[in-house]
Amino acid sequence: MSAVDLLWPKSRTAIADIQRKRKRAAVEAARRAPFYRGRLDGIDLDRLDDPEVWNRIPLLTKDELRTVPAAAFHDRFCVAPRSSVVEYWRSGGVTGRPLFYPRSADDMKYALLTFKRGLTVVGATPEDCAHISFPLGIHPVAHLYARAAEELGIGTVWAGSGNNTPSEMQLALIGELKPTIWCGMGSYGLHLANLAEAKGIDLAASSVNKIVVAAEPLSPAKREKLERMWGAQVFDQFGMTEGALVSCESVDRDGLHLWSDLFFVEIVDEATGLPVAEGEAGSLVITPLYINGVTPFLRWVSGDVISMTARDGGSSAWSIFPVMRHARRTVGFFKVRGVNVNHAELEDLMFRNPDVIDFKAEVSASAAGLDVLSLFIEVKRGLVVEQACARVRERMAATFQVTPEIKVLDTGTLGREFEASVKAARFVDRRG
Numbered sequence: 447m448s449a450v451d452l453l454w455p456k457s458r459t460a461i462a463d464i465q466r467k468r469k470r471a472a473v474e475a476a477r478r479a480p481f482y483r484g485r486l487d488g489i490d491l492d493r494l495d496d497p498e499v500w501n502r503i504p505l506l507t508k509d510e511l512r513t514v515p516a517a518a519f520h521d522r523f524c525v526a527p528r529s530s531v532v533e534y535w536r537s538g539g540v541t542g543r544p545l546f547y548p549r550s551a552d553d554m555k556y557a558l559l560t561f562k563r564g565l566t567v568v569g570a571t572p573e574d575c576a577h578i579s580f581p582l583g584i585h586p587v588a589h590l591y592a593r594a595a596e597e598l599g600i601g602t603v604w605a606g607s608g609n610n611t612p613s614e615m616q617l618a619l620i621g622e623l624k625p626t627i628w629c630g631m632g633s634y635g636l637h638l639a640n641l642a643e644a645k646g647i648d649l650a651a652s653s654v655n656k657i658v659v660a661a662e663p664l665s666p667a668k669r670e671k672l673e674r675m676w677g678a679q680v681f682d683q684f685g686m687t688e689g690a691l692v693s694c695e696s697v698d699r700d701g702l703h704l705w706s707d708l709f710f711v712e713i714v715d716e717a718t719g720l721p722v723a724e725g726e727a728g729s730l731v732i733t734p735l736y737i738n739g740v741t742p743f744l745r746w747v748s749g750d751v752i753s754m755t756a757r758d759g760g761s762s763a764w765s766i767f768p769v770m771r772h773a774r775r776t777v778g779f780f781k782v783r784g785v786n787v788n789h790a791e792l793e794d795l796m797f798r799n800p801d802v803i804d805f806k807a808e809v810s811a812s813a814a815g816l817d818v819l820s821l822f823i824e825v826k827r828g829l830v831v832e833q834a835c836a837r838v839r840e841r842m843a844a845t846f847q848v849t850p851e852i853k854v855l856d857t858g859t860l861g862r863e864f865e866a867s868v869k870a871a872r873f874v875d876r877r878g
Contacts (some may be wrong), residue, residue, distance in 0.1 A: 454763040468735035476742035481523045526740045535687045536584040550739040560691035561594035567696035568681045572599035579630030582606035624653035632659040637861025639675035650677025667797035693770045701769035782817045801834040804860045810876040819850040
């Protein structure tokens, strides 16, 4: 098979030139959309590289986009006729009305490019076989990993999530077809590992030596647990339906390389919207430079908190790209009786507890109007459940000064609940 051209830019100067040209094209496209009427007045197209001019373009959030009625979305936000649409992507997330983004054939060319790069940087070759366990449906992530792999000459198993192919059968397929790469959400990877352990299957001795995860945050604790239970190296990748696969961890293991020739990325202060210094954490804002043939996203606020730094040295084609790191916090947290319980910190605490197989957190209001934090947990087999619950309460009280109500679930309950979703609803606020 001939080599696939991944359009790697030759230098950072080349990337800057691409950004200069494509930012202008992105704003010109957005001006054709009724949605942007009045939002881009006074923006000088010849001065978009001037931060003062670029920052006048209003930030765009999902809540704002949801104000457009679904039936009017194409006419008000899109800039190409329906006849140019080859597929629709469902937005991710676990709250609010889902949005559906149309994509043109040219959009798809660049979207697949991002996924082909993502597989290449983890060292995947035609000698590999990839077992795809992302949910197969109108959300594009599973299809794009599989199609990108095929274009690279990599064998594929289109298993989907447990909703598509039962988890027990997925374990059987891994044993029989011997894939070398497993692709899926980290939560589902843990579910498969827990199920394998319960059935006496040594997943760490399987053929899988690389795990590619995306679609949900990967905490250090979750990474450690996945690598231990699968006996494989984990690679984190990050994307969004408003763009595609935006940044990818590589064999260099020094953060997620951000495709800055395909996306113009800003890190801004969450309160002021102004740029932060290099290396400081802030809110991720993204403008697709090529995947905008139908949906002209400008300065899209993803809801993620990250940092970004330039990378020095390296001989790989991706060494010229900046490196992105999750700031180990997101915009998500519970406020429980005046105490902020950060989702990422809670996840770390739970996954580092050897007694806990999996968990889900919910906050509700009691009849008296008080906040109640409930932890639904699955406990490792062979332990005294009451003692395991007591240890969870002690760790929660010591870390957050909050004592949760604990409900113990049968092993596999949460995995079955999560596997049907593109993003696991691990943190739920039911206070209304």
